[in-house]
Amino acid sequence: MTHLPVDTILPDLLAALQIHSNVILHAPPGAGKTTRVPLALLPLIPAESGRILMLEPRRIAAASAARWMAQSLGEQVGETVGYSIRFDSCCSEATRIEVVTEGILTRRIQSDPLLTGVAMVIFDEFHERSIHADLGMALCRDLQRQLRDDLKIIVMSATLDVTPLVNLLDNAPLISSTGRSFPVEEIYLDDRVQGRLAQRMLAAVMRALHETEGDILAFLPGSSEIRNCARLLADSGTVTGTIAIHHLYGDLPFADQQKALQPGDRRKVVLATSIAETSLTIEGVRTVIDCGVSRRMQFDPASGLNRLVTVRESRASAEQRKGRAGRVAPGICYRLFSRHTFNAMTPHSPAEIMETDLSALLLETAAWGMNDPLQLEWLDNPPDAALTAAGRLLILLGACDHAGRITAAGREIVRLPLHPRLGRLLLRSRELNCTALGCDLAALLSERDILRFDRDTTIKSSSSSDLADRLDILWSWRKNRSGSDRLNQGALQSIERVVRQLMRLRDTQRPDAPAGDPEELIARLLLAAYPDRLARRRTGDGAVSYLLLTGRGAHLSERSAVRGAEFIVAPLLDGGFQAEASIHLASTVSEAVIREERADSIVREDQVTWNEREGRIVAERQEKLGSIQLSAVPFLPGFDLVVPTVVAAVRASRLSLLTLNESLRQLQGRMSHVRAAFPEQNWPDISDAALLDSLDEWLAPHLGEIKSAKRLSQLDITAILFGRLDYRQQRDLERLVPTHLTVASGSQIRLDYSAEQPLLAVKLQELFGTADGPTVCEGRVVVLLHLLSPARRPVQVTSDLKGFWNGSYQQVKKELKGRYPKHPWPDDPWSALPTRRLKPRDT
CATH class of the missing domain: 3.40.50.300 (P-loop containing nucleotide triphosphate hydrolases)
Structure with missing residues (x-):
């Protein structure tokens, strides 16, 4: 037998396994670990202790490894060394080394939690880190800790960073081999x-x-x-x-x-x-x-x-x-x-x-009895977001409850060699008495497309169901085993093998044709498996644009022949990198079928919204499935629905839907000055920010039957806010911050409170002899004077009236006396009488 590098470390490996339950073997490509290690372990594992299971990531690798080991023993595959892969098994009672694909191990553990008849599990090529290998490792470790402390585990890897693996396996010894490679x-x-x-x-x-x-x-x-x-x-x-x-x-x-x-x-x-x-x-x-x-x-x-x-x-x-x-x-x-x-x-x-969908993994861990998969030991913990998404899907499929516990339907699904979606499809086919159709459809969806697509491919001009088209092709091919060059013969053969396997598992005999309308049955089966892939055509966007139940947009790709259907189910979607997903396979579904199949999920609610474009309330009694609206009927909403909607619209508009006139701005200014001057009196805040925060308190009670922007604009906001003050506050407001002041001439002049300081615009002649400028808030707030010319243009802005008379008045008089000779311009403003009139004639 040719010497391989791994042969030199086999004694160390055997010695470590006699002491430890877990061992890690690091061996580069060419070392010979796949075919030499299992054979070297035969003397260590007596036949009565059980078999050695070796996991390979692929069917071809499993069969190839078994063949090589059998040849080295001078035997046929199925004697000492056998294999079990999907659709094929070659083992016997004499088999002591069984090479299996990773999914086979999971099925074995789920069907026999003690893994009876297995003494050792070898994870080969673990550095590939497939999800099946990670799950198999987690289940084996839990089995080893809880029930099978005699179970031995070997992990063989070529390139993996082994430090995390050593920690996972309780500081398992690491044995390294050289590789065999040429330059x-x-x-x-x-x-x-x-x-x-x-x-x-x-x-x-x-x-x-x-x-x-x-x-x-x-x-x-x-x-x-x-x-x-x-x-x-x-x-x-x-x-x-x-x-x-x-x-x-x-x-x-x-x-x-x-x-x-x-x-x-x-x-x-x-x-x-x-x-x-x-x-x-x-x-x-x-x-x-x-x-x-x-x-x-x-x-x-x-x-x-x-x-x-x-x-x-x-x-x-x-x-x-x-x-x-x-x-x-x-x-x-x-x-x-x-x-x-x-x-x-x-x-x-x-x-x-x-980075993969975890729904199958989550269902497997639930079947293992772990409602929380993080209770198991993982080399890398599954991402929280992906686990949450997987949990939502399993609940939607009825495979798990809201606590994460597996349901009776989930236990049936987990026993099937299918994704949970397709397992649910098979269960629904049994309920609809079309199990054979369900097996065909599940197989079709689990394998690659039977139609080949390239740049020259032309799609059927129109179809109601891509899946029905492919089933017709499958059924025709099944009769004569031939077809056009566009057909993928390998895919058809794979589908047929899957169908036979599923038919055996479901104990089903194939009828000549499914009972009932095939396309309707297809739609019902797809709704069971892909309830979240229901979509409705978006109006105004042509025949290929759809809104998914999840709220995301999607469009039919060139691979789909479905066009213009109102409702579709899309079993094959590509999320892509754009805003919208691409639908590659779709099937039309009627609203009646949707209502029957998804009756428990249809939400009926009264929807009251504010239409910004029309500036009014819109009230509809809607039926919805997720983001998809099935129906909408107008109705007359009550006060309890109108008021919150109008309040929300006003809040969204930042008060622009209301008439915020000069009267309101003056009231806001007066209240602001009173609040600042008398903080101990707790005057209400009616600034725009405060009004936005308290719409439910001051605006809602006055909305009544208001349902439009026009009616909103007619509300007297000043009166509403002034009316919220009690009698004492209203009286004090008029006293502390009056709207008008009487000046020395006897005129009542309106105060302007819209700026930071109250402002009084008055002709300077009306203040002759006045030393102190006006104040409000019991003298706590000084009024800013805009002293006006006879043409009512400001000639001085001041809060110091006395300083004006003693100072700049003379310059103002010099500039304006000639321009306005009919108005009094005394040399001594202190002794002149205040007046709002012109000088008497002949003076």
């Missing part, structure tokens, strides 16, 4: 290759075919880029029959994935997503081409929507990709980015639990 030359192509990603990858592949030997592994972000690049390679004419082009991505049928891994008689070019970064060995690869980006889902808790994002890979991922070229011999890694970009990459990719 890999790095070539940066950022300045040499231009164009779109598929074209840049084509140029890099063509160069590598000429400059290197061995197979080529090219990393692209997604299946669409892989297909585009493969098409470009085929069209180039350079790739001959001596070269085989393989695809490798997660949604690819399992058999096609296997073909990409198995050795062949031709040179291979494998176009892969990040699935090929770790845990898979593709024999013969000597060259890697790294595009530098990856694609993943990010969940937005605020909107409850996922968005598919293409992001820069981490440095750890870039190094993992490069390492694939040095597994069997010295290799070359072409990078479609600069060295500067590489240095700027984040060290590690974020854990999936930090």
Whole structure:
């Protein structure tokens, strides 16, 4: 047997496991940990103690690891070493090492909380930090602490920062192995290759075919880029029959994935997503081409929507990709980015639990008996916002109650290999006696689209349901197993496997056709699974613009053939980066079906609002589902509804809906001076700010039947505020801050209180002989005098009347006497009689 680096640390690993329940193994790519460690543990774990479960992040990795280990023992898969993955299991009673995908472990623990027959769990490639691995670790740790202190856990990682993991596993011993890799030359192509990603990858592949030997592994972000690049390679004419082009991505049928891994008689070019970064060995690869980006889902808790994002890979991922070229011999890694970009990459990719929808995880923890998932031990605690969003959805689906406890429906849903939404869809299909249709629809929604879309794709001109169209295609394909080039045969086959699995789980025999109108049944099933994805067309915005139940806008994308429907359910939404979401799949639903299916959620309320444009109250009796209005009927609102609405409108207008005339401003000024002069008397504050804060106290009682801006403007605000004073305050107000003052000439002159200081504008002749200027508030506030010329223009502004007579009066007289000869201009103003009249004639 070929020696591998991990072989040197196996004795240390075995010794640590005899003492400790948990051990961490750090081993770089090429160390051989996946295939050597489980076999080395067989002598330590007697058959009667139970099996060794090893978790792999992907089906292809699980099957490949089991095959390698079985071959090393000279056996067939299913004897000592077996595997269990989705849709396939190869084990026997003799199996002692079972390689499983991560979701399988969760199902095992939920169905058997003691994990009977399992002695050890190995988490391989834990550095990938999938949400299933994190959940499996949390459940195993809780099981280990509560019920199975004999359960042993090994965590194997290539690049993970192991310090937090050591702390999580009670200071578990860390054992490190060297890797086995050959030198890999790095070539940066950022300045040499231009164009779109598929074209840049084509140029890099063509160069590598000429400059290197061995197979080529090219990393692209997604299946669409892989297909585009493969098409470009085929069209180039350079790739001959001596070269085989393989695809490798997660949604690819399992058999096609296997073909990409198995050795062949031709040179291979494998176009892969990040699935090929770790845990898979593709024999013969000597060259890697790294595009530098990856694609993943990010969940937005605020909107409850996922968005598919293409992001820069981490440095750890870039190094993992490069390492694939040095597994069997010295290799070359072409990078479609600069060295500067590489240095700027984040060290590690974020854990999936930090940026994905947590509704399935929350339902699993509720089924485990943890109403609060934070009671479990996590390497990274799930984000609060995402947990809150997940809790709201599970309540909406009826899977959990408001305390976070799992319901009877939730227990049925959690046993299904589906997202909680689709589990709820299956339960509703049973209630509607259309379980077969439910299985088809759930499978269709759980797998990739059966229709391929590219730039040349033309969409059906109009349809009432994208889902009904696809079900028709599925049913037709099921009969003759053929179809147009636009059909994704791999997706159809995957859907069919899911359907068979669900039919077995639901113990259902397929009828010839669903009972009832299929499109109505589809709408009912979708409403059960996606109650928050109901949308209504927005008037005036064409046939593709909708308002979602959550209040967010959305528009139908070019992938959807639905146009102009009043109500739709949108099972496939992309939150995107714009203000509006994109609806890729939709199905029409009638208002009658909505009212039947969502009867308990329809809110009926009397809505009274202020229409700013029309300047009036609008009263409607509304029926609403979230932000969607189902109906609105006008009604005559009562006083209890009108008054708060009008008050709110006045407050929003900052009092501009009221007539704030000069009379009011004078009253405000008078009250302000009294409040300042006599603070001990607690005079009310009627400033604009105070009035805004107290509208309910002083304005509301006077609104009566007022429902329009016109009627509001007719209110006498001065009278209302003056009327709030008691009799003594009204009398004192007139005495302390009178509206008029009698001056020496006998004239009554109006005071102006609109400024900071009371102002009296009076012709200077009317104050001859007066030494002291006027005051208010019992002499506490001095009045500012505007001394006027005969033309009533200010000639002096002063609070010191005596100083005026003794000073600047003579200059004023000199300037104005000739201009106004008919008015008295005595040399001695102290001895002159005050007058408001002209001089007598002949004087």
